[in-house]
Amino acid sequence: xxxxxxxxxxxxxxxxxxxxxxxxxxxxxxxxxxxxxxxxxxxxxxxxxxxxxxxxxxxxxxxxxxxxxxxxxxxxxxxxxxxxxxxxxxxxxxxxxxxxxxxxxxxxxxxxxxxxxxxxxxxxxxxxxxxxxxxxxxxxxxxxxxxxxxxxxxxxxxxxxxxxxxxxxxxxxxxxxxxxxxxxxxxxxxxxxxxxxxxxxx
Amino acid sequence: xxxxxxxxxxxxxxxxxxxxxxxxxxxxxxxxxxxxxxxxxxxxxxxxxxxxxxxxxxxxxxxxxxxxxxxxxxxxxxxxxxxxxxxxxxxxxxxxxxxxxxxxxxxxxxxxxxxxxxxxxxxxxxxxxxxxxxxxxxxxxxxxxxxxxxxxxxxxxxxxxxxxxxxxxxxxxxxxxxxxxxxxxxxxxxxxxxxxxxxxxx
DNA sequence: CCACCCTCCTGACATTTGTCACCCCCGGGA
DNA sequence: TCCCGGGGGTGACAAATGTCAGGAGGGTGG
Numbered sequence: 001x002x003x004x005x006x007x008x009x010x011x012x013x014x015x016x017x018x019x020x021x022x023x024x025x026x027x028x029x030x031x032x033x034x035x036x037x038x039x040x041x042x043x044x045x046x047x048x049x050x051x052x053x054x055x056x057x058x059x060x061x062x063x064x065x066x067x068x069x070x071x072x073x074x075x076x077x078x079x080x081x082x083x084x085x086x087x088x089x090x091x092x093x094x095x096x097x098x099x100x101x102x103x104x105x106x107x108x109x110x111x112x113x114x115x116x117x118x119x120x121x122x123x124x125x126x127x128x129x130x131x132x133x134x135x136x137x138x139x140x141x142x143x144x145x146x147x148x149x150x151x152x153x154x155x156x157x158x159x160x161x162x163x164x165x166x167x168x169x170x171x172x173x174x175x176x177x178x179x180x181x182x183x184x185x186x187x188x189x190x191x192x193x194x195x196x197x198x199x200x201x202x
Numbered sequence: 203x204x205x206x207x208x209x210x211x212x213x214x215x216x217x218x219x220x221x222x223x224x225x226x227x228x229x230x231x232x233x234x235x236x237x238x239x240x241x242x243x244x245x246x247x248x249x250x251x252x253x254x255x256x257x258x259x260x261x262x263x264x265x266x267x268x269x270x271x272x273x274x275x276x277x278x279x280x281x282x283x284x285x286x287x288x289x290x291x292x293x294x295x296x297x298x299x300x301x302x303x304x305x306x307x308x309x310x311x312x313x314x315x316x317x318x319x320x321x322x323x324x325x326x327x328x329x330x331x332x333x334x335x336x337x338x339x340x341x342x343x344x345x346x347x348x349x350x351x352x353x354x355x356x357x358x359x360x361x362x363x364x365x366x367x368x369x370x371x372x373x374x375x376x377x378x379x380x381x382x383x384x385x386x387x388x389x390x391x392x393x394x395x396x397x398x399x400x401x402x403x404x
Numbered sequence: 405c406c407a408c409c410c411t412c413c414t415g416a417c418a419t420t421t422g423t424c425a426c427c428c429c430c431g432g433g434a
Numbered sequence: 435t436c437c438c439g440g441g442g443g444t445g446a447c448a449a450a451t452g453t454c455a456g457g458a459g460g461g462t463g464g
Contacts, residue, residue, distance in 0.1 A: 011286065016311020018218035019227055084213065109218020143410065156392030159451070172412050178452055189394055189451080190358030233429080374442055380422055382406070389452095399443065406457075406462085413457080420451065433438080 002026075003120045004050040005079075007033045008066070010058045018053070018082075020113075025113045030098070037061030041069045043063030046075050052122050054099075056083040056090055064090070064097050071098035080119045086127065088134040089200025105110050140201040141183045149176040151202050152171050204228075205322050208251040209235045210242050211284070212260045220255070220284075220314075229313045239263030243271045246279050253322050256301075258285040258292055266292070266299050273300035282321045285358075290330065290336040291402025299345070303327030342403035343385045351378040353404050356395050 007030055011016040019030045038060035044052060052070055054063035058128065061069075067079045067153045079119060080101040082096045091102050101119045106129055115125045151153065152162040163173045177189055186192040196202050208226060209232055211217040221232045235247045235397060240262035254272055256265035269281045279378045282303040283296045293304050303321045305314065305327055317327045323347075327352065354364040379391055388394040398404050 009308040013284070013305075013314060014216055014219065014311050015308040016314075017216065020223035020311070021221075022221040024222055053286040082215070082441075103215075105213040105215040108214050109222070112215060112218075145411065156388070156390045156394075158390065167427055168411095171414060174452070175208055178454090186358070186408085186453090188358045188360065191462095192358075194358055260453085324452060345440065371443055375425095376422065378441090380424090383422075389422090407437085409460100410462105411458100411460085413459105414455105415443080416455090416463085418451100419450100422449075425446090426447105428442080430439105430441085432438090432450095434435100434464100 001052060002029045003116060004029055004031045004047070004049045005116065006031065006040070006043055006047065006052040007065065008035070008037065008043075008053065008058065009055040010035050017053065021109055022113060022116070025162075028116060029122070035059075035073070037063060037066040040115055041067040041073060044070050044074050048074070051116055052077055052079050053088040054079060055080050056081060056085070064093050067094060067097040067099045072152055078119050078122075080115060080125065085200075086130045086133070087198065087200030089128070089140060091126065091134045091200075092139065093200070095126075101132065102127065102143075104130065128160060140196075140199070142180055142196065142201055144182070146176050147196075147202065150171055150180050150193055150196055153189055154197075154202070204231045205253060205318065206231055206233045206249070206251045208233065208242070208245055208249065208254040208279075210237070210239065210255065210260065210265065211257040212237050224315060224318070225275055229403070230315060230318060237261075239265060239268040240272065242268040243275060245397075246272050246276050249278070251279055251316055254279055254281050255284050255318070256281060258283060258296070261269055266295050269299040269301050270294060278323075280321050282317060282327065287402075288332045288335070289400065289402030290332070290338075291342060293328065293336045293402075294341065295331055295402065297328075301316055304329065306332065314351065319326070342398075342401070344403055345396065346383055348378050348382040348385070349398075350404065351375055351394055352382050355379065358367075361392075 007015050007018055016032050019033060022028045022030055031049055032047045034040055034043050037058045063081055070077055070079055078100040081099050082103050084105050086104045091169040094102055101115055103115050118125045123175055142188060149162060152165055159170055159173050163170045181192045184192040184195045186195055207230060208216050209220055217235050222236060224230045224232055226394055233251055234249045236242055236245050237293050239260040254266055265283055268273040272279055272281055280302040283301050284305050288306045296304050303317055305317050319325045351364060361372055361375050365372045383394045386394045386397045388397055
């Protein structure tokens with residue numbers, strides 16, 4: 001009995017290449033491919049795959065939100081996250097959203113098929129290196145507002161621009177930023193953005 | 203007669219997947235795979251591939267420098283850049299370095315094999331969308347020093363930190379930054395970094 | 405009920421950042 | 435030769451940023 005797969009990745013070339021790679025395995029079959037998070041749910045409902053391989057960074061809905069949707073609407077479909085960045089926060093949030101596995105694109109190609117089979121068998125698959133990183137990094141220390149403000153600061157916006165976008169006072173934005181800078185151990189807005197991104201807190 | 207290929211990409215999974223994809227074509231054969239720019243030249247000299255597929259973003263030497271090396275040491279090996287980001291500056295610099303083709307990872311998987319064959323036949327392969335972007339974006343307006351200073355500012359360093367790193371005076375760093383901000387049309391250091399990165403000027 | 409945290413705001417303050425004018429030196433064209 | 439652009443620098447100034455103290459409301463848990 002073959003394992004039926006859904007592939008979701010925004011880069012068409014990577015998607016097709018993964019399809020070719022997995023298609024070489026006699027017990028695996030790619031039944032659907034999508035290029036954005038928004039299409040995942042519909043494709044799952046249409047094709048009832050056994051395992052869905054989702055990227056985290058995608059246009060529209062991200063892979064983690066898509067995971068939650070899939071778990072809710074189609075509990076029989078297991079989710080394996082396949083992503084570029086081993087951000088500790090991604091792993092934590094993916095597992096909380098109900099993902100069964102988490103693989104970074106650095107892992108050898110030969111291991112992917114195994115990971116798929118393990119996930120299909122009901123096991124958890126997690127990069128051990130990443131798991132420890134996730135422990136030390138812990139959950140995001142940022143409050144909801146601080147996260148929002150930092151996100152708005154990512155593109156280099158000024159305090160005034162952020163305040164306008166979030167309907168806040170200038171001073172409030174500065175306070176939230178200052179707090180976020182302190183919590184991330186940065187001395188700087190830009191540094192805070194970088195470390196928060198690196199930990200998957202944004 | 204089969205076309206012999208070299209694959210260079212830092213993500214093992216993508217590398218293996220591309221290998222599987224291209225391996226499906228009867229006239230193509232992957233003879234070597236490497237995971238960093240530093241290994242490219244040695245692999246080219248050892249295996250004499252007809253076409254080398256190089257990523258731009260790699261640990262160690264980047265794909266563009268690797269392209270120049272390959273062209274110098276093994277002129278018979280043609281280079282096809284396969285990269286995530288369609289930065290205009292990347293395209294320009296890749297072609298100047300002697301690349302025969304430039305493909306972004308958004309392109310459909312089916313077109314990759316064709317691109318390889320075209321490159322092998324001596325043709326140029328360039329994403330037309332990207333080519334026009336490259337024209338409007340033009341060459342980097344930044345001087346060598348301005349570029350250096352902006353690069354040093356990428357991680358959110360303060361003026362003082364940049365000055366120490368580059369053995370410059372604080373005021374000089376501020377002048378270079380101000381000039382770079384003006385040339386990029388930004389109002390801000392962070393914005394300047396972002397637009398310069400987006401254009402492949404860093 | 406109280407304590408605690410988050411949110412939102414104000415005002416003040418020191419520091420950093422961005423800008424401008426102006427200086428010098430050097431090397432390559434016109 | 436003069437002129438111009440790039441690199442390096444100084445000094446001064448306005449604006450933006452980061453920090454701190456403090457106040458007011460709201461929600462949650464002990």
